[in-house]
Amino acid sequence: QKEVEQDPGPLSVPEGAIVSLNCTYSNSAFQYFMWYRQYSRKGPELLMYTYSSGNKEDGRFTAQVDKSSKYISLFIRDSQPSDSATYLCAVGGSGGYNKLIFGAGTRLAVHP
Amino acid sequence: DGGITQSPKYLFRKEGQNVTLSCEQNLNHDAMYWYRQDPGQGLRLIYYSQIVNDFQKGDIAEGYSVSREKKESFPLTVTSAQKNPTAFYLCASTSGGLGLETQYFGPGTRLLVL
Numbered sequence: 001q002k003e004v005e006q007d008p009g010p011l012s013v014p015e016g017a018i019v020s021l022n023c024t025y026s027n028s029a030f031q032y033f034m035w036y037r038q039y040s041r042k043g044p045e046l047l048m049y050t051y052s053s054g055n056k057e058d059g060r061f062t063a064q065v066d067k068s069s070k071y072i073s074l075f076i077r078d079s080q081p082s083d084s085a086t087y088l089c090a091v092g093g094s095g096g097y098n099k100l101i102f103g104a105g106t107r108l109a110v111h112p
Numbered sequence: 113d114g115g116i117t118q119s120p121k122y123l124f125r126k127e128g129q130n131v132t133l134s135c136e137q138n139l140n141h142d143a144m145y146w147y148r149q150d151p152g153q154g155l156r157l158i159y160y161s162q163i164v165n166d167f168q169k170g171d172i173a174e175g176y177s178v179s180r181e182k183k184e185s186f187p188l189t190v191t192s193a194q195k196n197p198t199a200f201y202l203c204a205s206t207s208g209g210l211g212l213e214t215q216y217f218g219p220g221t222r223l224l225v226l
Contacts (some may be wrong), residue, residue, distance in 0.1 A: 008152055036217075043116075043202055043217035044155075072152070088154060099170075102147075102154040 001026055001074045006089055006103030015112050023089035026070065027093040032103075033065045033095030035074045038086045038105065047087075048074065079110045115139065116218035118203050123223045125190065125197060133188045133221045134216075135203035142207065144186040145221060148172060149200040149220075156204075161186055198225050 003075045006023045013019055021035075032051055035045035048063040056063045064073040075107055086107045092100040116137045125131045135144065142148075143162045147155040157170030161180040175194025191199045193196055200222050206215040 004154075006154070041200075041220070041222070043118075043204075043219045045217065099157065099160070100155075101127065102156075104152055104154040 002092055003027060003101045004089060004103045007106055008104050010107040010109060012109045013079055014110065015079060015081060015110055017079050017110070018085070019079050019108060019110075021074040021076075021087050021089075021106050023072050023091075024070055025072070025091050025101075027091075028067070028070060029093075030091040032091065032100075033062075033063070033072050034090040034092070034100070035063055036088040036090060036102075038088060040085075044088055052103070079108075081110050081112055084109050116203055116205055116216055118201075119223050121219070123221055124226050125223060126226050128192045130189055130191050131223070132204065133190070133201055133203075133223070135186045135188065135218060137184055137186075137203075137216075139205060139207075139217075140183070141205035142183070142203060144180070145204040145206075145215075146170075146178065146186070146188045147202045147204065149202060150224075155202065158169060158188065164173045197222060197223050201214035 005024045010048050034049040035047045037047045038044040050063050053067045060077045062075040086105040088105045089103040090100040119134045145160040146158040149155050156172050158176050159178040162166035164183050167178050167180050177189045200220050202220045203218040
């Protein structure tokens with residue numbers, strides 16, 4: 001079993017739709033939860049991070065963590081074509097250094 | 113502008129050849145990392161370094177080597193022992209400690225085998 005599972009998609013939605021991206025993880029020791037956005041042929045950029053269960057909102061983006069279910073989500077409201085990218089979840093904080101475990105990434109396409 | 117630079121953007125390797133990927137950061141970060149990205153597999157950690165003159169193997173270190181002689185530089189060598197080197201290589205850095213939120217990635221180097 002992989003430490004982090006993420007549906008690779010692709011996910012295709014119309015502009016304005018609400019998008020839900022999800023990951024599950026296996027180790028309850030993980031303490032940090034992140035979402036990265038990666039445009040084609042570019043390096044990932046940090047989008048959201050949280051340290052605890054609950055919701056964190058930033059503009060059109062909401063990150064949700066449920067530690068009891070080992071489930072993390074990213075919601076995108078009013079999706080735009082510029083949101084078309086691969087979204088990577090990452091978990092960390094279980095070791096003695098800043099190691100992150102990444103999901104495989106979900107490819108999202110938002111069409112006008 | 114502060115950030116991480118990687119060069120070259122594309123690199124071609126012949127059979128039996130060693131190649132070196134460059135990673136430089138001017139963020140004054142202590143920790144640096146190398147990841148490999150393959151389609152459908154996410155990012156896998158090759159090597160990491162928490163401080164100058166020290167580095168540790170990650171999950172897939174075989175066929176790779178690194179050095180950390182300067183704080184700002186963390187080059188990765190893909191040796192001839194790496195039989196499947198074609199991938200997108202990403203360098204990252206973080207300020208260390210509990211600063212996971214400050215991890216930055218470079219633009220990546222795509223390595224192709226001729």
